[in-house]
Amino acid sequence: MVERVDSDRSGLRLEMTGVCKRFGATVALDDVGIELAAGRVLALVGENGAGKSTLMKVLSGAIKPDAGQMRLDGEPYRPANPLEARRAGVAMIYQELSLTPHLSVEENIMLGMEPATLGVIHRKEVRRRAIEAISRFDNPELTPDARVGRLSVGSQQLVEIARALAIGCRVLVLDEPTSSLTQQDVDRLFEIIGRLKRQGKAIVYISHFIEEVKRVADTVTVLRDGRVAGGSDVASISADEIISLMVGRQVEDLYPRSPRRAGEVVLEVKDLAGVSKPTSASLKLHRGEVLGIAGLIGAGRTELLRSIFGLDPVRTGQIKLGLYTGPASPARRWMQGAGILSEDRKEEGLALALSISDNVTLSRLTGFGPLGFVLPGRQDKAARRWIDKLGIRCRSPRQSVLSLSGGNQQRVALARLLQHDVDVLLLDEPTRGIDVAAKAMIYKLIDELAGGQSPKAVLMVSSYLPELLGVCDRVAVMCRGRLGPTRKIEDIDEHSLMLEATGQTLETRGGEASV
Amino acid sequence: MTEDQLISAQSAIFEPTWKRWLNTLGPLLALLLVYGIFAAIAPPSFTTWRNLETIARQTTIVGMAALGMTLVIISGGIDLSVGSIVALSTAVIATLLQRAGAGPIAAAAGGVAAGALCGLVSGALITSLRVVSFIVTLGMMLIVRGTAKAIGKEQKIDVDVERLKWLDELMASLPRERSWMLLPVGVWLLIMMAIVVAVLLRYTRLGRHIFAIGSNEETARLCGVAVWRVKVIVFMLGGAFAGLAGLMQFSRLTVGDPTVAVGLELDVIAAVVIGGGSLSGGEGSILGTLVGALIMTVIASGCTQMKVPNYWQEIITGGIIIVAVALDRLRHRRSA
Numbered sequence: 001m002v003e004r005v006d007s008d009r010s011g012l013r014l015e016m017t018g019v020c021k022r023f024g025a026t027v028a029l030d031d032v033g034i035e036l037a038a039g040r041v042l043a044l045v046g047e048n049g050a051g052k053s054t055l056m057k058v059l060s061g062a063i064k065p066d067a068g069q070m071r072l073d074g075e076p077y078r079p080a081n082p083l084e085a086r087r088a089g090v091a092m093i094y095q096e097l098s099l100t101p102h103l104s105v106e107e108n109i110m111l112g113m114e115p116a117t118l119g120v121i122h123r124k125e126v127r128r129r130a131i132e133a134i135s136r137f138d139n140p141e142l143t144p145d146a147r148v149g150r151l152s153v154g155s156q157q158l159v160e161i162a163r164a165l166a167i168g169c170r171v172l173v174l175d176e177p178t179s180s181l182t183q184q185d186v187d188r189l190f191e192i193i194g195r196l197k198r199q200g201k202a203i204v205y206i207s208h209f210i211e212e213v214k215r216v217a218d219t220v221t222v223l224r225d226g227r228v229a230g231g232s233d234v235a236s237i238s239a240d241e242i243i244s245l246m247v248g249r250q251v252e253d254l255y256p257r258s259p260r261r262a263g264e265v266v267l268e269v270k271d272l273a274g275v276s277k278p279t280s281a282s283l284k285l286h287r288g289e290v291l292g293i294a295g296l297i298g299a300g301r302t303e304l305l306r307s308i309f310g311l312d313p314v315r316t317g318q319i320k321l322g323l324y325t326g327p328a329s330p331a332r333r334w335m336q337g338a339g340i341l342s343e344d345r346k347e348e349g350l351a352l353a354l355s356i357s358d359n360v361t362l363s364r365l366t367g368f369g370p371l372g373f374v375l376p377g378r379q380d381k382a383a384r385r386w387i388d389k390l391g392i393r394c395r396s397p398r399q400s401v402l403s404l405s406g407g408n409q410q411r412v413a414l415a416r417l418l419q420h421d422v423d424v425l426l427l428d429e430p431t432r433g434i435d436v437a438a439k440a441m442i443y444k445l446i447d448e449l450a451g452g453q454s455p456k457a458v459l460m461v462s463s464y465l466p467e468l469l470g471v472c473d474r475v476a477v478m479c480r481g482r483l484g485p486t487r488k489i490e491d492i493d494e495h496s497l498m499l500e501a502t503g504q505t506l507e508t509r510g511g512e513a514s515v
Numbered sequence: 516m517t518e519d520q521l522i523s524a525q526s527a528i529f530e531p532t533w534k535r536w537l538n539t540l541g542p543l544l545a546l547l548l549v550y551g552i553f554a555a556i557a558p559p560s561f562t563t564w565r566n567l568e569t570i571a572r573q574t575t576i577v578g579m580a581a582l583g584m585t586l587v588i589i590s591g592g593i594d595l596s597v598g599s600i601v602a603l604s605t606a607v608i609a610t611l612l613q614r615a616g617a618g619p620i621a622a623a624a625g626g627v628a629a630g631a632l633c634g635l636v637s638g639a640l641i642t643s644l645r646v647v648s649f650i651v652t653l654g655m656m657l658i659v660r661g662t663a664k665a666i667g668k669e670q671k672i673d674v675d676v677e678r679l680k681w682l683d684e685l686m687a688s689l690p691r692e693r694s695w696m697l698l699p700v701g702v703w704l705l706i707m708m709a710i711v712v713a714v715l716l717r718y719t720r721l722g723r724h725i726f727a728i729g730s731n732e733e734t735a736r737l738c739g740v741a742v743w744r745v746k747v748i749v750f751m752l753g754g755a756f757a758g759l760a761g762l763m764q765f766s767r768l769t770v771g772d773p774t775v776a777v778g779l780e781l782d783v784i785a786a787v788v789i790g791g792g793s794l795s796g797g798e799g800s801i802l803g804t805l806v807g808a809l810i811m812t813v814i815a816s817g818c819t820q821m822k823v824p825n826y827w828q829e830i831i832t833g834g835i836i837i838v839a840v841a842l843d844r845l846r847h848r849r850s851a
Contacts, residue, residue, distance in 0.1 A: 329739070347731075
């Protein structure tokens with residue numbers, strides 16, 4: 001396929017109108033539309049679960065919409081599968097790169113569309129087209145013969161973009177392209193995006209980071225709960241306005257804060273090191289406070305919680321939980337009055353096929369019947385209490401967790417800690433991928449737990465900074481396995497947290513990749 | 516309340532109750548259907564009490580082993596050594612009776628204990644070596660079979676009739692003076708054991724833990740379930756029930772036969788799967804398993820009485836396994 005000449009730069013390159021999609025009971029997209037002209041960058045922003053990735057799956061032919069139309073350069077565009085979408089000129093670059101690490105750069109670029117006669121590949125032609133694709137990037141690391149597995153993440157991403165260009169893409173979708181890049185690579189990527197724009201490509205740029213959006217995009221469309229919450233030229237909208245469109249309400253309403261009084265230390269961690277992460281972590285968690293841990297994905301925050309809870313091995317360091325010293329198994333930790341909420345409720349947090357009752361009571365199956373028997377009726381009774389208290393939408397406690405929405409699943413996972421009545425709650429990304437109503441409920445719940453008559457202690461990991469600042473009393477930042485000092489939230493803001501999380505203190509600006 | 520919650524609440528209300536009942540009773544309906552078909556087309560002898568008793572007796576060996584296999588499969592594992600354990604159990608019982616001069620109770624207990632020991636070894640290997648149960652029990656299948664042959668010195672172990680006492684009556688058709696028992700002792704034993712295991716699965720911590728591990732082992736670990744201990748117990752129980760099935764086998768043959776029950780594990784697995792057990796774990800029921808075992812025996816019995824060649828039984832049973840699981844998957848996709 002020859003690269004298309006983008007002559008008509010004034011017309012709309014891509015148009016999606018009235019796209020609707022529901023999965024079972026969940027409405028993922030409701031009458032969503034976007035438009036994008038050639039040579040422009042559209043930023044698609046929204047919280048997790050807002051519908052960004054569903055919309056892009058529709059665009060890439062991975063899923064079929066229930067309703068709605070798409071047009072590519074004015075012509076109807078209805079891809080039956082991702083391959084057809086690629087052929088039509090719509091290329092996606094996902095966070096997870098889809099390269100074959102053992103093949104060379106040129107082999108990866110031409111994979112699946114090698115020019116050949118009777119199965120024999122024209123090597124010269126492959127080379128010519130690969131060089132044509134990568135020459136745009138001016139990156140010395142990118143040679144046609146280099147093994148892709150040995151390249152840096154940033155260069156690998158460029159290989160993937162080169163592959164899209166070699167097919168002759170008209171629309172390029174970049175899904176969170178900077179999440180695992182160093183600052184240098186980010187700058188380089190933005191430069192390339194600018195160049196692609198000038199060549200007339202239409203680019204959809206998906207990101208959480210408002211600053212990036214302001215820097216790279218021409219227009220922005222904000223999604224919230226599967227609908228378009230708003231959109232405009234980037235120049236005429238402020239970062240604050242974008243955020244309030246994303247969140248859909250005033251921030252103060254979302255984070256209630258009742259008076260809290262910090263009590264005795266219930267969890268003390270000293271110089272803790274796991275097998276690879278964390279490398280060094282120390283913290284003191286008091287009763288009646290919420291301590292937040294910020295940091296990038298892959299910084300070792302999850303591993304820290306897991307080592308404390310006995311799910312990951314501890315190499316060195318000390319853990320003191322209440323009166324108990326030393327590492328312990330998860331079973332012990334539950335007995336010692338700690339509970340953990342997994343960041344991954346589908347793979348780890350919940351047994352999806354089992355009922356709400358079973359999931360809520362699994363950590364402690366005592367007291368549900370005589371002689372150590374477990375009577376399902378009594379399990380249901382316990383579960384019903386939390387179904388009411390947390391507003392879990394279900395038809396019965398026996399319903400399998402699988403059939404619940406993300407927000408309700410998370411409520412079930414939290415209900416387990418409440419049912420067990422733990423003193424120390426380790427919460428790993430408690431609001432990931434759930435709707436705003438469920439988020440608000442969880443913030444309120446955390447506040448209730450930390451305050452009140454018999455306050456508990458909460459250690460909370462989150463990648464969403466506004467949430468940490470809204471909920472926590474103190475926050476520590478983790479960067480490359482190392483936990484920084486804890487600071488009161490009065491002394492910090494999003495900007496300083498982000499700087500610390502990316503390791504950009506004065507001396508190490510633009511250091512190595514953090515993943 | 517957000518919109519998606521509203522909708523899920525509505526669809527929850529409109530989900531019909533009969534549908535859920537159908538899910539649990541599915542295998543039972545299939546059994547009635549198969550029985551009904553044969554009752555209609557097979558000779559009248561098929562529907563006599565005598566034949567029902569025979570079907571029950573013929574289900575006992577597979578059914579007994581399937582009780583243990585249900586636990587194993589619900590926990591997400593599989594046990595391929597069941598047939599070998601049955602053979603070992605008959606060899607151990609015969610040896611204890613004939614060469615060690617043990618009484619019938621001690622010999623029977625010895626057979627069951629040998630099975631439990633095999634299961635214990637399997638479970639310990641699976642958890643300590645972190646090798647999947649398919650591989651470990653595949654190895655154990657050969658090891659146990661070899662052990663059984665070593666005990667029997669590659670031959671059947673005959674037992675003198677006077678040493679058997681009541682051991683040959685467990686599986687025999689009831690004599691007239693004891694017809695008040697309705698079914699032979701072996702069948703009653705199966706029914707009793709089935710109730711015990713069903714209660715274990717549904718009303719005890721161990722039972723809930725078995726389901727949890729099979730459904731999501733990571734969740735079980737997160738919740739403090741001692742995963743390795745539960746797995747070892749499950750395989751030990753699986754071995755013990757295979758040993759008990761061996762006792763039934765011995766009662767039928769009255770010899771220790773190291774070459775008996777080759778491939779029995781596949782019948783046993785089929786019974787669990789037809790009864791709604793999922794090989795990916797977390798699903799299965801004792802009632803379903805027994806019904807699954809019965810379906811296979813009913814087909815065998817019906818075909819025999821209609822003088823249908825043996826190979827048809829195998830073809831039909833094979834088809835039923837695939838259809839049963841396909842229907843099950845279909846149901847899952849609907850409800851997901």
